[in-house]
Amino acid sequence: MEAGLEQLAEVEGTTALWLKKHRLVYTAATRHPFILSIRDGSIDLNSFKRWLGQDYLFVRAFVPFVSSVLLKAYHESDNNSDMEVFLSGLAALNDEIKWFKKEASKWGVVLSSIAPQKVNEDYCRFLESLMGPNVEYTVAITALWAIELVYQQSFAHCLEEASRTPPELAKTCQRWGNEGFGQYCRSLQKIADRRLLRATSEELKKAEATLLRVLEHEVEFWNMSQG
Numbered sequence: 001m002e003a004g005l006e007q008l009a010e011v012e013g014t015t016a017l018w019l020k021k022h023r024l025v026y027t028a029a030t031r032h033p034f035i036l037s038i039r040d041g042s043i044d045l046n047s048f049k050r051w052l053g054q055d056y057l058f059v060r061a062f063v064p065f066v067s068s069v070l071l072k073a074y075h076e077s078d079n080n081s082d083m084e085v086f087l088s089g090l091a092a093l094n095d096e097i098k099w100f101k102k103e104a105s106k107w108g109v110v111l112s113s114i115a116p117q118k119v120n121e122d123y124c125r126f127l128e129s130l131m132g133p134n135v136e137y138t139v140a141i142t143a144l145w146a147i148e149l150v151y152q153q154s155f156a157h158c159l160e161e162a163s164r165t166p167p168e169l170a171k172t173c174q175r176w177g178n179e180g181f182g183q184y185c186r187s188l189q190k191i192a193d194r195r196l197l198r199a200t201s202e203e204l205k206k207a208e209a210t211l212l213r214v215l216e217h218e219v220e221f222w223n224m225s226q227g
């Protein structure tokens, strides 16, 4: 990193700098028309159901990814408490899978008969590419933080005062838009920033490229859901 940027990263955090630098794609991911349609109440419920079924499949693939980050933390982290953050994330995912099953039956979505769409498969394949032992902990935690952040920022937007989110979707928005999940995202960000400050320039390049890929995959995922 250049000398000036390095000082700024110490004050602001590398992740915040990257979000500013890549704000167009970040905004595309967190203020997507699919999310805006939840927020203004115009959401097509078939799109919502499509998202629900596809996201259930994504979350099933996300669990092993989070486990792989926990494993990397166990082997590579310079801070004992990192592992506990991921463990709490895994516990939340356990609840999330149960929630998806209940929500799906509420909406008449039969999860067992849903096939992943190509966009979803591509995203899950990307997750798998980050699970191997050759991928640095710093790169993997950057991806995990970005993936969670997109949902937190998107759904929190649907809970803001001016929003007209339909009441039957409020629980969905609260799942990722609540303060506890916001705190979890900040914990992930702190870990990522701590690691990025000590990363080699090669690792920094890989982590930034990974952040961009996550944001692009998230935009594609919303596009797919919207249909």
Ligand SMILES: Cc1ncc(CN)c(N)n1
Binding pocket: 055, 058, 059, 062, 147, 148, 150, 151, 218, 221
């Ligand atoms: C596609 C996607 N991105 C992020 C999340 C939040 N875990 C999710 N459930 N699905």
